[in-house]
Amino acid sequence: MRQLNPDEADLWARVMATVKPLRAATPVVAKPVAPVPATPVKATKPSKALTRAVAAARPAAARPVVSPPSPRQNTLDGSWDKKLTRGIVLPDSSIDLHGHTLSSAHALLDDGLSRAIGRGDRVLLLVTGKPPRPESERPHARGAIRAAIADWLAASRHADAIAAVRGAHPRHGGQGALYIVLRRGR
Numbered sequence: 001m002r003q004l005n006p007d008e009a010d011l012w013a014r015v016m017a018t019v020k021p022l023r024a025a026t027p028v029v030a031k032p033v034a035p036v037p038a039t040p041v042k043a044t045k046p047s048k049a050l051t052r053a054v055a056a057a058r059p060a061a062a063r064p065v066v067s068p069p070s071p072r073q074n075t076l077d078g079s080w081d082k083k084l085t086r087g088i089v090l091p092d093s094s095i096d097l098h099g100h101t102l103s104s105a106h107a108l109l110d111d112g113l114s115r116a117i118g119r120g121d122r123v124l125l126l127v128t129g130k131p132p133r134p135e136s137e138r139p140h141a142r143g144a145i146r147a148a149i150a151d152w153l154a155a156s157r158h159a160d161a162i163a164a165v166r167g168a169h170p171r172h173g174g175q176g177a178l179y180i181v182l183r184r185g186r
Helices: 006-017 048-057 078-086 102-119 144-155
Strands: 093-096 123-127 162-167 177-182
Touching: 078 162, 078 177, 093 102, 102 123, 102 144, 102 177, 144 162
Parallel strands: 093 123
Antiparallel strands: 123 177, 162 177
């Protein structure tokens, strides 16, 4: 970090005088430091003790706070995942969102989930359409429904009834479809 010259230090002090702190703290005023003339110094490798001291003096990097996963998340056992991956599980019902706007697709998904839960279905096939190809010209309007599905399901009134969401097997639509595994009725 470079040192501020006297004009910059004066300007910084004036700016800091106008700032109201969020919480009470003792003010720290930076004193201008006279520039030190540069002298040629032979480059040497820093000692291990110096390296450790510098590392210890650095503030710890802010790590994102990750909340533990909720117990309702990802509740399928290995046999379910194997069956879904191999395409052995047949969906009890399906919802096709092709040709719908975002609002009509959202309404259709909510209604379809209500009906599937009411019937006691376990696996619902949700056909959203394939995502755009990587070589497609940007910006493209395709894939808006597919991008919104995760948010819709998480915020749905039926979120507690959903055990898992997985990608569909190619025989059921592959990248253009999802399996929504519903919890068993109690």
